[in-house]
Amino acid sequence: MAVFTALHLDDIGQWITQFPLGKPLALKGIASGIENSNFFLSTERGEYVLTIFENLSFEQLPFYLQLMRHLADRGVLVPAPIANADGELVTALQGKPAAIVSKLDGSSQMAPQAVHCAAVGAMLAKMHLAAQDFPLQQPNLRGLDWWNTTTPLVLHHLDDARAHLLRAEIHFQDAFAACDTYKAIPRGPVHADLFRNNVMFDGEQLTGFFDFYFAGCDTWLFDVAVTVNDWCVDLDTGVLDTARVRALLDAYQAVRPFTQEEQTAWQAMLRAAALRFWLSRLYDYYQPREAEMLTPHDPAHFERILRERIATPAPELF
Numbered sequence: 467m468a469v470f471t472a473l474h475l476d477d478i479g480q481w482i483t484q485f486p487l488g489k490p491l492a493l494k495g496i497a498s499g500i501e502n503s504n505f506f507l508s509t510e511r512g513e514y515v516l517t518i519f520e521n522l523s524f525e526q527l528p529f530y531l532q533l534m535r536h537l538a539d540r541g542v543l544v545p546a547p548i549a550n551a552d553g554e555l556v557t558a559l560q561g562k563p564a565a566i567v568s569k570l571d572g573s574s575q576m577a578p579q580a581v582h583c584a585a586v587g588a589m590l591a592k593m594h595l596a597a598q599d600f601p602l603q604q605p606n607l608r609g610l611d612w613w614n615t616t617t618p619l620v621l622h623h624l625d626d627a628r629a630h631l632l633r634a635e636i637h638f639q640d641a642f643a644a645c646d647t648y649k650a651i652p653r654g655p656v657h658a659d660l661f662r663n664n665v666m667f668d669g670e671q672l673t674g675f676f677d678f679y680f681a682g683c684d685t686w687l688f689d690v691a692v693t694v695n696d697w698c699v700d701l702d703t704g705v706l707d708t709a710r711v712r713a714l715l716d717a718y719q720a721v722r723p724f725t726q727e728e729q730t731a732w733q734a735m736l737r738a739a740a741l742r743f744w745l746s747r748l749y750d751y752y753q754p755r756e757a758e759m760l761t762p763h764d765p766a767h768f769e770r771i772l773r774e775r776i777a778t779p780a781p782e783l784f
């Protein structure tokens with residue numbers, strides 16, 4: 467992530483006394499990521515990640531942090547949020563909401579093989595099932611409504627061909643979301659941003675999903691499509707790699723079987739997942755925010771994926 471809010475060890479000396487973590491020993495800004503300000507935090511008790519939320523509000527954050535706790539309690543590998551002395555998971559730091567979670571072991575697998583995709587597919591299905599009885603409700607804030615309100619903000623920056631593609635795809639997705647097949651698809655809390663950089667591996671062992679701050683209630687299939695579009699893609703062409711797709715989908719299906727309606731909706735959902743990230747990358751590109759360190763993501767990558775998903779029949783879901 468980029469560091470939007472500068473923070474030094476001295477700034478948290480008083481604030482951290484509310485947590486059962488002992489004395490803070492080191493604080494280091496993390497450069498990757500684009501949404502929040504993240505820091506590795508070492509204390510007398512161990513290694514943690516401190517996040518200052520740049521866009522999410524105090525009202526929205528309990529959904530994400532309680533979801534992580536709910537999942538962790540059910541054996542899904544995710545960071546555990548740390549509560550303060552009053553049992554709160556979110557508290558103010560530098561006037562913004564902030565949270566501390568446990569640090570996962572391992573590192574991101576940025577060149578995944580089928581074995582990694584299978585581990586991700588199985589854990590994703592386990593996560594969907596484990597979240598079924600999560601009591602809090604929050605829509606996917608980067609869902610269809612956001613696509614419709616954001617499109618006019620970026621359209622005038624695009625050349626005719628891109629503007630046409632964006633308008634046509636929004637039109638297609640609006641119609642898709644209104645159809646009976648879409649309405650019959652199972653749904654619940656989803657991660658909604660399960661890219662390679664949001665999963666930790668220790669060798670071939672998956673050690674955790676993290677960065678739940680785009681999570682919300684949406685179709686499970688949308689989550690699968692977001693994940694497949696990143697984990698199983700050839701980065702140069704946007705074409706899906708059959709071996710990785712099969713590994714991920716088969717491992718998912720072994721835990722939570724897909725429905726016939728999901729098979730029918732699969733290609734449209736792969737397009738929806740591509741559109742979502744093309745649009746957010748366009749938005750971030752044309753409306754950049756202040757940051758100490760910033761690594762912008764390339765919108766053209768998801769434009770290429772969207773064109774490819776429209777042009778090529780989707781692989782069988784099962």
Ligand SMILES: Nc1ncnc2c1ncn2[C@@H]1O[C@H](COP(=O)(O)OP(=O)(O)O)[C@@H](O)[C@H]1O
Pocket residue numbers: 467468496498499500501502503504515545567568569570571663664676677679
């Ligand atoms: N719980 C965690 N355990 C270990 N590393 C983490 C954890 N949370 C974040 N990180 C590290 O911080 C980086 C940025 O976090 P991320 O949540 O992706 O940021 P953003 O939300 O700003 O996109 C990750 O790539 C990872 O290296």
Ligand SMILES: N[C@@H](CCOP(=O)(O)O)C(=O)O
Pocket residue numbers: 467498499500501659661663664677743746747763
């Ligand atoms: N995964 C999204 C952007 C969100 O960034 P993250 O670091 O929070 O995953 C993209 O690639 O556009």
